[in-house]
Amino acid sequence: MVRDYSAFLPGKGDAPEPASRALSALEALGWKNFFAQQIDAEALAETPPVRVLSVHRGGLHVAGDGIDMLIPTGPEATVGDWLLLDRVLPKSSRVLERASLIKRRAAGHDRRVQLIAANIDTLFVVTSCNQDFNLARLERYLALAFDAEIEPVILLTKTDLVDDPAPYVEEARSLSDRVQVVALDARGGEPAQALADWCKPGRTVAFVGSSGVGKSTLTNALSGARAVATQGIREDDAKGRHTTTHRELHPVPGGCMLLDTPGMRELQLTDVAAGIAELFEDIEELAAGCRFRDCGHETEPGCAVRAALDEGRIDAPRLARWRKLKAEDEFNSASLQQRRGKDKAFGKMVRGVMKDKARQKR
Numbered sequence: 001m002v003r004d005y006s007a008f009l010p011g012k013g014d015a016p017e018p019a020s021r022a023l024s025a026l027e028a029l030g031w032k033n034f035f036a037q038q039i040d041a042e043a044l045a046e047t048p049p050v051r052v053l054s055v056h057r058g059g060l061h062v063a064g065d066g067i068d069m070l071i072p073t074g075p076e077a078t079v080g081d082w083l084l085l086d087r088v089l090p091k092s093s094r095v096l097e098r099a100s101l102i103k104r105r106a107a108g109h110d111r112r113v114q115l116i117a118a119n120i121d122t123l124f125v126v127t128s129c130n131q132d133f134n135l136a137r138l139e140r141y142l143a144l145a146f147d148a149e150i151e152p153v154i155l156l157t158k159t160d161l162v163d164d165p166a167p168y169v170e171e172a173r174s175l176s177d178r179v180q181v182v183a184l185d186a187r188g189g190e191p192a193q194a195l196a197d198w199c200k201p202g203r204t205v206a207f208v209g210s211s212g213v214g215k216s217t218l219t220n221a222l223s224g225a226r227a228v229a230t231q232g233i234r235e236d237d238a239k240g241r242h243t244t245t246h247r248e249l250h251p252v253p254g255g256c257m258l259l260d261t262p263g264m265r266e267l268q269l270t271d272v273a274a275g276i277a278e279l280f281e282d283i284e285e286l287a288a289g290c291r292f293r294d295c296g297h298e299t300e301p302g303c304a305v306r307a308a309l310d311e312g313r314i315d316a317p318r319l320a321r322w323r324k325l326k327a328e329d330e331f332n333s334a335s336l337q338q339r340r341g342k343d344k345a346f347g348k349m350v351r352g353v354m355k356d357k358a359r360q361k362r
């Protein structure tokens with residue numbers, strides 16, 4: 001049977017659909033104009049689109065309209081990717097251009113780029129209103145999201161454990177005026193309502209954050225079911241146990257697609273210079289105005305960054321975090337060989353930043 005896929009081709013203009021319209025099977029999986037625009041009707045009928053739900057050693061688990069199958073490894077695809085399924089030779093299925101992509105550099109000698117997840121619409125950066133709350137950590141994730149071209153939203157959990165979450169919210173807000181901040185109790189019914197805008201059917205979301213901040217709890221809250229086991233924080237080390245283990249993109253009943261992969265939990269900062277530049281746009285703009293192109297913003301004459309700092313136009317702790325983040329990204333992105341030489345320089349730079357910080361505190 002040849003399915004009629006014409007409904008999935010880009011329509012005239014991009015008029016918003018009425019909210020009540022039922023989503024097609026493909027749309028519920030996250031199919032949208034961005035992907036439809038990449039193919040014509042004929043290709044759509046011959047090679048139906050399927051989404052990669054999980055990656056196994058033996059192949060890719062894909063799903064589409066009336067399709068749910070395992071295809072052998074072949075296409076360079078990751079969880080969340082859309083493929084045009086070649087029924088005769090599934091290995092040759094084409095990967096559609098991605099709306100967003102999270103990748104990282106593998107450890108080891110060749111330091112190959114690994115694809116972690118594709119086509120995520122919203123990345124929830126989760127932290128709690130307690131010891132985990134840390135601006136530099138939040139910024140790492142925001143830089144990652146910006147770099148992957150995903151909209152980040154900061155989620156502050158465990159509001160029930162503090163007298164007043166407002167100071168946390170305010171600090172988180174100060175990081176970027178382009179990032180929304182939501183504070184909530186991850187248990188119970190609050191998340192389903194508070195996150196409804198981002199978790200509508202047809203959308204793909206993921207949670208990132210340290211162990212124990214409430215990612216599994218949020219997943220369950222959205223699913224309205226005990227889909228993922230949560231575990232109490234061990235008193236001794238204040239760390240939750242890793243309770244979800246396989247990489248997967250799963251549909252929330254009546255809701256969005258939720259991505260949970262181990263790779264997302266160990267995200268490293270590599271090759272995200274563009275994301276850092278976006279998050280620290282003001283500082284990077286200043287830096288472009290320094291007299292020397294390789295200005296270290298320390299003692300060089302004509303340093304626009306230092307001038308702004310002296311005039312109180314930028315925040316000293318934020319400047320310190322920017323430098324550390326950039327150094328970390330550059331260090332992680334360098335090849336092993338480059339690293340040997342950089343190790344020393346990096347150590348020196350970190351010590352420099354620390355000294356600066358100590359000086360500011362005095």
Ligand SMILES: Nc1nc2c(ncn2[C@@H]2O[C@H](COP(=O)(O)OP(=O)(O)OP(=O)(O)O)[C@@H](O)[C@H]2O)c(=O)[nH]1
Nearest residue numbers: 158185186211212213214215216217230232240241
């Ligand atoms: N009081 C309170 N407890 C919470 C909240 N969110 C999570 N918890 C508890 O914190 C513990 C850890 O939560 P998880 O959801 O397992 O944390 P996680 O981020 O998934 O942790 P990993 O699976 O290790 O990455 C559990 O005991 C949760 O019940 C919250 O908003 N308030």
Ligand SMILES: [Zn+2]
Nearest residue numbers: 290295297303
């Ligand atoms: Zn400078």
